[in-house]
Amino acid sequence: MSTNRKQTLGEFIIENQKSFQYSSGELSKLINAIRLAAKVVNHEVNKAGLVDIIGTAGETNIQGENQQKLDVFANEKFIQTLTNREIVCGIASEEEDSFISINSNDENHQNKYVVLIDPLDGSSNIDVNVSVGTIFSIYRRVTPVGTPATLEDFLQPGNQQVAAGYVVYGTSTMIVYTTGDGVNGFTLNPALGTFYLSHPNMTFPETGKIYSVNEGNYIHFSKGVKDYIKYCQMEEGDRPYTSRYIGSLVSDFHRNMIKGGIYMYPKSSVTGNGKLRLLYECNPMAFIAEQANGIAIGGKTRILDIQPTELHQRVPFFCGSRKMVEKLQEFLEKYH
Numbered sequence: 001m002s003t004n005r006k007q008t009l010g011e012f013i014i015e016n017q018k019s020f021q022y023s024s025g026e027l028s029k030l031i032n033a034i035r036l037a038a039k040v041v042n043h044e045v046n047k048a049g050l051v052d053i054i055g056t057a058g059e060t061n062i063q064g065e066n067q068q069k070l071d072v073f074a075n076e077k078f079i080q081t082l083t084n085r086e087i088v089c090g091i092a093s094e095e096e097d098s099f100i101s102i103n104s105n106d107e108n109h110q111n112k113y114v115v116l117i118d119p120l121d122g123s124s125n126i127d128v129n130v131s132v133g134t135i136f137s138i139y140r141r142v143t144p145v146g147t148p149a150t151l152e153d154f155l156q157p158g159n160q161q162v163a164a165g166y167v168v169y170g171t172s173t174m175i176v177y178t179t180g181d182g183v184n185g186f187t188l189n190p191a192l193g194t195f196y197l198s199h200p201n202m203t204f205p206e207t208g209k210i211y212s213v214n215e216g217n218y219i220h221f222s223k224g225v226k227d228y229i230k231y232c233q234m235e236e237g238d239r240p241y242t243s244r245y246i247g248s249l250v251s252d253f254h255r256n257m258i259k260g261g262i263y264m265y266p267k268s269s270v271t272g273n274g275k276l277r278l279l280y281e282c283n284p285m286a287f288i289a290e291q292a293n294g295i296a297i298g299g300k301t302r303i304l305d306i307q308p309t310e311l312h313q314r315v316p317f318f319c320g321s322r323k324m325v326e327k328l329q330e331f332l333e334k335y336h
């Protein structure tokens, strides 16, 4: 390979599959399936304004949220691609009430992985042409190979993930993922349909000057969160910080990982445990954050250590540059 040509995602997967502690071919098939689905969804996202695919699909998902047509399309594409590649024995999705056991024939029961996805995160931004994303989380099954997947395979703590990543459909489309050996970002060249390694070894700056939270919910936050937000706004030292909130977790996370920052979706007196789902939003983003020298907590607890109890459970989520999250923790602990 010439020195100035960037490595493709395919080449990177092959070169690094030996470092994947479980098996060579299966991770490649998994990430390749996600790569294919990401390209298909990207094509639709990029022309959403031109064809009758934006707007609601007339259904609501288990979250009670209007399913946007692109949500439904993305959900179908990821499920179809993962199923066709015969790699996984089960899939859970934000858009599906229950998990899907992939048992179209007995061979699928030999598959050792389950995938959890938020097929199109930030979908309320679709109609206003703002970035959206896909988030995925991969585990080895814990129930016997050769039997249908069960809920137990999905309710694993985030520290058991073997891979996690996101696709950000922004000014350019990127896949960012980890298999536990650092975080790497690949940018799509749409003319070639190829992802190239554009962001090797991504890491959160140790600190930053960006805080991301929906301040419209301020009055409902705990005292510790309120005091931290006021701390960010105070004129002192390197503050006030800049407030940046896109309303799309993947985009806010991605910007903060590159520039340094903290993302917060706290619990509140209105939303109870917050809005973000543990299994297919917080856990994968927390795995990536920690692999990028960042921190992800739910309050007092490390996100990756939370033992899930329900497929769509929500948790408070604070994630980003180490020193910023540690400062938030000081405020949270003051009132507990």
Ligand code: P6P
Residues within 6 Å of the ligand: 121, 122, 123, 124, 214, 247, 248, 249, 250, 252, 275, 276
């Ligand atoms: P709010 C999108 O629906 C999402 O799950 C995240 O991507 C985003 O950060 C958050 O919710 C936005 O929620 O309540 O601030 O509009």
